[in-house]
Amino acid sequence: xxxxxxxxxxxxxxxxxxxxxxxxxxxxxxxxxxxxxxxxxxxxxxxxxxxxxxxxxxxxxxxxxxxxxxxxxxxxxxxxxxxxxxxxxxxxxxxxxxxxxxxxxxxxxxxxxxxxxxxxxxxxxxxxxxxxxxxxxxxxxxxxxxxxxxxxxxxxxxxxxxxxxxxxxxxxxxxxxxxxxxxxxxxxxxxxxxxxxxxxxxxxxxxxxxxxxxxxxxxxxxxxxxxxxxxxxxxxxxxxxxxxxxxxxxxxxxxxxxxxxxxxxxxxxxxxxxxxxxxxxxxxxxxxxxxxxxxxxxxxxxxxxxxxxxxxxxxxxxxxxxxxxxxxxxxxxxxxxxxxxxxxxxxxxxxxxxxxxxxxxxxxxxxxxxxxxxxxxxxxxxxxxxxxxxxxxxxxxxxxxxxxxxxxxxxxxxxxxxxxxxxxxxxxxxxxxxxxxxxxxxxxxxxxxxxxxxxxxxxxxxxxxxxxxxxxxxxxxxxxxxxxxxxxxxxxxxxxxxxx
Numbered sequence: 056x057x058x059x060x061x062x063x064x065x066x067x068x069x070x071x072x073x074x075x076x077x078x079x080x081x082x083x084x085x086x087x088x089x090x091x092x093x094x095x096x097x098x099x100x101x102x103x104x105x106x107x108x109x110x111x112x113x114x115x116x117x118x119x120x121x122x123x124x125x126x127x128x129x130x131x132x133x134x135x136x137x138x139x140x141x142x143x144x145x146x147x148x149x150x151x152x153x154x155x156x157x158x159x160x161x162x163x164x165x166x167x168x169x170x171x172x173x174x175x176x177x178x179x180x181x182x183x184x185x186x187x188x189x190x191x192x193x194x195x196x197x198x199x200x201x202x203x204x205x206x207x208x209x210x211x212x213x214x215x216x217x218x219x220x221x222x223x224x225x226x227x228x229x230x231x232x233x234x235x236x237x238x239x240x241x242x243x244x245x246x247x248x249x250x251x252x253x254x255x256x257x258x259x260x261x262x263x264x265x266x267x268x269x270x271x272x273x274x275x276x277x278x279x280x281x282x283x284x285x286x287x288x289x290x291x292x293x294x295x296x297x298x299x300x301x302x303x304x305x306x307x308x309x310x311x312x313x314x315x316x317x318x319x320x321x322x323x324x325x326x327x328x329x330x331x332x333x334x335x336x337x338x339x340x341x342x343x344x345x346x347x348x349x350x351x352x353x354x355x356x357x358x359x360x361x362x363x364x365x366x367x368x369x370x371x372x373x374x375x376x377x378x379x380x381x382x383x384x385x386x387x388x389x390x391x392x393x394x395x396x397x398x399x400x401x402x403x404x405x406x407x408x409x410x411x412x413x414x415x416x417x418x419x420x421x422x423x424x425x426x427x428x429x430x431x432x433x434x435x436x437x438x439x440x441x442x443x444x445x446x447x448x449x450x451x452x453x454x455x456x457x458x459x460x461x462x463x464x465x466x467x468x469x470x471x472x473x474x475x476x477x478x479x480x481x482x483x484x485x486x487x488x489x490x491x492x493x494x495x496x497x498x499x500x501x502x503x504x505x506x507x508x509x510x511x512x513x514x515x516x517x518x519x520x521x522x523x524x525x526x527x528x529x530x531x532x533x534x535x536x537x538x539x540x541x542x543x544x545x546x547x548x549x550x551x552x553x554x555x
Contacts, residue, residue, distance in 0.1 A: 068365055069345040071305045074275050075100070077305055078195070080215045082292065083278035083286045086409010088309040091355040092278055092348075093216035094121050095322070095364035101139035103181050105211040109141045112191055113218035116143045135358055140210070146192050153186035192263040242381055253449060269301035277343070280310045281329030290337035306343040310350040391422050394516075398428070401509060402518045415522035423516050424453040431457060432518040433508050458504045460497050467491075467500035 059173055060337055070077065081093040090111070097109040108130070111118045120128045128148060133139040158173060181538040194207050207213050262437055266272045279289040293304055312321035312329055336344075348364070395400060404416040412432075433456045468491045476484045509517060 071345045078273040081276045082217045084288045087278045087280050090216050090276050095212045095361050101136050106138045107212045108207050109214045111143045111216040128204040149190040150186040192259045193262040195266040204409045269299040275304045277306045281332050283332045290339045305345045306340050308347040311347045409536045413520050429515040431512040435522040462502040462503040465496045
């Protein structure tokens with residue numbers, strides 16, 4: 056065995072990852088191989104003698120399947136890889152831990168009825184998201200954050216396997232957003248708990264922001280495939296991350312296909328498409344590419360296969376081959392008959408990142424419009440690929456829109472200020488605006504935009520191309536959580552607050 060840098064390089068790791076900074080983020084479009092690369096990198100670093108903490112911030116994480124470990128809701132050592140510890144951030148557990156940390160200091164000092172109202176107000180979906188972020192922020196400490204369990208104390212590297220791009224960009228923007236919010240808000244409480252408790256967390260948020268923006272501490276690995284759409288998203292993400300001052304970036308091209316038989320027209324066509332995509336790659340990315348990894352002939356599940364990720368020469372046993380049997384599959388037209396039968400309605404297209412949600416949403420929309428039905432197709436995905444997919448002209452039967460989180464949030468804030476702030480004095484208006492600048496306001500604004508789209512097109516078909524599963528479930532949960540919160544506020548006779 057080689058140890059240290061030489062061993063990491065011997066496994067094929069590029070220099071940027073063989074001698075990395077402490078925090079390594081893998082991000083990119085769904086299905087490009089972020090989890091495979093984050094696992095492969097963590098394993099290689101651990102086998103080089105480093106202590107590595109691998110954590111997933113993806114609500115739909117499959118780290119446990121990749122590493123063949125049943126449960127990862129607490130830090131778990133990988134038996135066959137000494138020095139490697141893994142964990143998924145569990146939103147529900149994070150939410151419970153967050154509520155305890157926010158409310159425990161108040162027990163015995165405020166009336167039980169007030170404490171109960173605070174607990175109820177902290178049961179919504181936006182609280183869960185911020186709780187998961189709070190857990191994430193606690194990982195940025197070389198000494199270990201005692202309040203968050205000191206998970207990363209004593210580790211040389213923390214490797215982050217993140218959710219698909221849109222969700223991750225939001226996560227990485229939160230440290231600055233919360234720091235700014237807490238700098239200007241020092242009273243009251245919201246769906247995130249008492250602001251005094253939030254102030255206690257400001258040091259943690261500031262530390263996370265400092266680590267993320269320090270090139271000596273954090274590197275962002277943008278993962279893409281030799282495909283025009285994933286490269287376009289990677290370029291857009293690179294710019295957005297740079298605008299957040301996260302400028303230490305590298306690019307890894309995964310799944311490069313090379314045809315083995317020049318007479319195979321399909322294989323050659325796929326290879327040429329990949330070559331064209333790479334040749335037309337944005338200049339923003341070209342100088343950042345540190346490696347291109349070949350497409351493997353097997354799924355990257357299990358340690359034996361992950362160990363071969365960066366080695367193009369060594370291939371594990373692919374296992375016994377089996378006869379491929381014809382499986383009767385109904386054509387899309389059969390499903391379309393069922394969808395079209397009511398004459399109008401909502402179609403939610405959901406699934407893990409990279410499975411083809413946008414393609415399916417576009418195909419369903421175009422087919423319904425071709426059949427003569429009025430169709431509106433929209434997206435809640437922050438990465439928004441829909442506009443690139445639905446092209447052509449079907450007249451007035453097919454309309455397309457995007458729910459833009461930033462624009463919807465600004466419109467929501469302006470609307471609340473107009474409705475509820477017009478009779479307040481300047482101090483009252485300033486306090487209301489401070490509350491509305493809470494990052495979780497975006498979740499409510501997007502939900503209301505989703506509701507507006509449904510109302511505007513209620514006699515048509517509405518096809519919603521959603522974000523990857525975890526982000527979509529958060530959006531759908533807003534329906535119940537928002538309604539419950541309004542009922543609670545109405546029953547208490549209070550005015551709507553920061554997250555309404």
